[in-house]
Amino acid sequence: MNRILIIAPNWIGDAVMSQPLLAHLKVIYPQSQIDVLASPWVAPIYRACSEVHQVIEARLEHKQLQWGLRKQLANQLELNQYTTCYVLPNSLKSALIPWLANIPFRIGYRGEMRFGLINLALDNPSKVNRPPMANHYLALANSLEHSQEIDTNKPVDPKLNISPAAKESISAKLQAAVINENLIYVLCPGAEYGATKRWPADHFASLAQQLITNQSDAQVIILGSKGDHALGEHIKAEANNDSRIYNWCGKTSLDEAIALIGVSKVLVSNDSGLMHIGAALKVPQVAIFGSSDPRHTPPLSEKAKVLWLNLPCSPCHKRECPLGHLKCLKDILPITVLGAIQTSH
Structure with a gap:
């Protein structure tokens, strides 16, 4: 089974905007299991996403390294043998856990000195030229080879389900x-x-x-x-x-x-x-x-x-x-x- 980990963004709106990416990954890899590592603040968004198998909550504080906690989480996540991780925030800290967990494919946008931590990186568009956030996250699915590339200019609507x-x-x-x-x-x-x-x-x-x-x-x-x-x-x-x-x-x-x-x-x-x-x-x-x-x-x-x-x-x-x-x-x-x-x- 293809196991995919998502490192969630820290804002509720951004978390909602990431749902089309999850939905598209399920289309590309219908047998995959998608887990999400999220703060308690945004975890409920992913509990409302039908594509998510498990939400892993972690109190990762803003602007704090919390090296011990990140290392502990990485050790736990490594046992799940994820093949791919999508790192949605642009920070260096957010890319540490999947790197420490030895996840082979670590996908995200270039940002904040994280060369090597992200090994499949897309150029981060300028704020002037950046598409809507849902399309911005969805474009990350184009990092891996599959049969049909996504048109990231086409409008996409997030969808949530009430648990x-x-x-x-x-x-x-x-x-x-x-x-x-x-x-x-x-x-x-x-x-x-x-x-x-x-x-x-x-x-x-x-x-x-x-x-x-x-x-x-x-x-x-x-x-x-x-x-x-x-x-x-x-x-x-x-x-x-x-x-x-x-x-x-x-x-x-x-x-x-x-x-x-x-x-x-x-x-x-x-x-x-x-x-x-x-x-x-x-x-x-x-x-x-x-x-x-x-x-x-x-x-x-x-x-x-x-x-x-x-x-x-x-x-x-x-x-x-x-x-x-x-x-x-x-x-x-x-x-x-x-x-x-x-x-x-």
């Missing part, structure tokens, strides 16, 4: 909160990158109010990480603490968040990892862009609507608005988002 355990868990939480699964609007106000990716909280609050005014039996769930909890509380307070609005930021695991998004009527989010999850689950969604560029990191789904003003100053890709006005987000009004929701399902 039965996650679906059961979120159903129990919804039942306990007396929330009807068929009438849920999920709002995701967070974005790890910074304020220039976050639609104003007051706009989210206004939208939540309009949703429950227009549909009295609607339920609005604010979803995000523990770091978004205060943001969720602010939104709920600005919406008069309506009992039909729930702040679940930090109250679900990522597995449960995936399942919740999967049963939602509509997802409204910033450009974030949860946006990409919604796209991969093919739920109706509205994605709000500010400082980032939807031409490079769009939600890859026919059910997604993108709102982006494309101002002369955007995309700036800055964490804080260099002009101080944040018009790229503030000028996208709640009534505009509501209109996009009403035509999305």
Whole structure:
């Protein structure tokens, strides 16, 4: 059996974007077993990928060598006798484990002084010429010889599946909160990158109010990480603490968040990892862009609507608005988002 190891990226959105690579490897090597080495933060994404046999979680910290842990992991992985490893991050550290594990074919992009650690390397395109991330990862499949080379210019859509355990868990939480699964609007106000990716909280609050005014039996769930909890509380307070609005930021695991998004009527989010999850689950969604560029990191789904003003100053890709006005987000009004929701399902 051909055993393949994937070294996962560290961001949720990037992890979602890697799914088409896994799907294509399964087409090329239908008898292969694909395992993924991932941090606990992104491991749930791969548990939602039907192509993955096993997710191996490891607490590999950002910007830390952790030589002892990497050596220990390599010794464990060597026993699995992988034939091939795809190293998705560009860092030197990410290439150490498959090299130490003596995996014969170690595939990735050139980057950060890892000559020899990666023995089948592709040139890393410049940020200006880089294709969408899903295509960027998919191109790695062209490193090994097979019958048909992939057209990396053709659009590809990631696809996730909700695990039965996650679906059961979120159903129990919804039942306990007396929330009807068929009438849920999920709002995701967070974005790890910074304020220039976050639609104003007051706009989210206004939208939540309009949703429950227009549909009295609607339920609005604010979803995000523990770091978004205060943001969720602010939104709920600005919406008069309506009992039909729930702040679940930090109250679900990522597995449960995936399942919740999967049963939602509509997802409204910033450009974030949860946006990409919604796209991969093919739920109706509205994605709000500010400082980032939807031409490079769009939600890859026919059910997604993108709102982006494309101002002369955007995309700036800055964490804080260099002009101080944040018009790229503030000028996208709640009534505009509501209109996009009403035509999305």
